[in-house]
Amino acid sequence: AQSVAQPEDQVNVAEGNPLTVKCTYSVSGNPYLFWYVQYPNRGLQFLLKYITGDNLVKGSYGFEAEFNKSQTSFHLKKPSALVSDSALYFCAVRWLYNTDKLIFGTGTRLQVFP
């Protein structure tokens, strides 16, 4: 069955330091992978996606993610964190080839300290 896991409930990082939010997946076939961010009292916002091609995907707000097929991972990264990056981050994988359904992870709360 398709699934996605975010092993960390919370990640703490100092402003200016690099950040990583982890995501691993389990799919049959080639995955479509997504990252979303949720700010307080807001809906989820799309950050970036991996469909095919270059394993390093760049997205909004300076975020990027690296697709690693051998490790079945799709970690979200940013070279220098900002306090304004503090939010809830969700990884998602498309369910099956013939559906638009996404399976979301449980979310990781990122806290960036000044």
Add this chain to the structure above:
Amino acid sequence: DAGVIQSPRHEVTEMGQEVTLRCKPISGHNSLFWYRQTMMRGLELLIYFNNNVPIDDSGMPEDRFSAKMPNASFSTLKIQPSEPRDSAVYFCASSLEGGASQQYFGPGTRLTVT
């Protein structure tokens, strides 16, 4: 574009009352999704439509919940009768058809059932 529009933004009702949540997807999008978010259960997909037809309603909790999409620009999620455990934030999202397309989320409706 105005994005996905949801109404009302907040709803407080008493147990046993009928609740109707509304959603207007982004124009041109032909897939529409209803999600529920709680602290305990995280983000859950309730139902999704493609070209106004329900495709997967396996996430609808029970018969008290129903969803309709009478046309491409409007959908409703109804709870009748409502119960305190239905208290949550309900999100509507839309996307273009095709698994590579990202979903665009509305701001959500915060439902409180007393």
